[in-house]
Amino acid sequence: MNRVERLAVARRCSTREHAVVHRAAALLLDYPSADLLELLPTVRAALDEVRPELAAPLRRAVDHLAGSPLESLESEYVATFDLKRRCSLFLTYFAYGDTRKRGVALVEFKQAYRRAGFELAEAELPDHLAVVLEFAATTDDEGRAAGIALLLAHRAGLELLRLALLDAGSPWADVLVAVSATLPPLAGEDREAVARLAAEGPPDEDVGLEPFAPSPEMPLTGARR
Numbered sequence: 001m002n003r004v005e006r007l008a009v010a011r012r013c014s015t016r017e018h019a020v021v022h023r024a025a026a027l028l029l030d031y032p033s034a035d036l037l038e039l040l041p042t043v044r045a046a047l048d049e050v051r052p053e054l055a056a057p058l059r060r061a062v063d064h065l066a067g068s069p070l071e072s073l074e075s076e077y078v079a080t081f082d083l084k085r086r087c088s089l090f091l092t093y094f095a096y097g098d099t100r101k102r103g104v105a106l107v108e109f110k111q112a113y114r115r116a117g118f119e120l121a122e123a124e125l126p127d128h129l130a131v132v133l134e135f136a137a138t139t140d141d142e143g144r145a146a147g148i149a150l151l152l153a154h155r156a157g158l159e160l161l162r163l164a165l166l167d168a169g170s171p172w173a174d175v176l177v178a179v180s181a182t183l184p185p186l187a188g189e190d191r192e193a194v195a196r197l198a199a200e201g202p203p204d205e206d207v208g209l210e211p212f213a214p215s216p217e218m219p220l221t222g223a224r225r
Helices: 003-013 016-028 034-049 052-066 070-082 091-096 100-116 129-138 141-153 155-167 173-181 188-200
Strands: none
Touching: 003 141, 016 034, 016 052, 016 129, 016 141, 016 173, 034 052, 052 173, 091 100, 091 155, 100 129, 100 141, 129 141, 141 155, 155 173, 155 188
């Protein structure tokens, strides 16, 4: 799917209901904090606007966060997203690893944000999934479509993250289940890309990373805080 095709699909996916799902998912994928825990009742109430099949997995994630001590959530978050390569929240990592091409991809994210008037916090990397979902949820129709197009451009990494979280039994898997349900079903090249990425891992020409399967654990720095 080329850029024009992705934008056309993204415009069809840019609905009010999907925006609520993406905004809730952005919050739930952020690093756990006291502020986040205070927002959970608001998130739960907002899900009343969403169809049960989309709201149910997000409510399960809300229930987990609401029922766990903050210190435990912080440790669980770091163990999940900072120490497992399959569970990286940085979308360009799946496509480019730590190669030079990843830098070009990050610029593309920033340009999309700039065109939509979306301000990125100084310390945030633009490809963090929570940032992309926030962008897709909180801008105008064209901005939302641009955010969804970024998700579609990195669909293979998004789906590998979903599968990895499901395999790990992570409570955050439900968030990815809901996000994936707002996107078109996987087919053709996208399905093949997920299988290839799962087998081979990201490119490693610059830093010599091993594929995912032989060494599933590797520290990943820069998680959104």
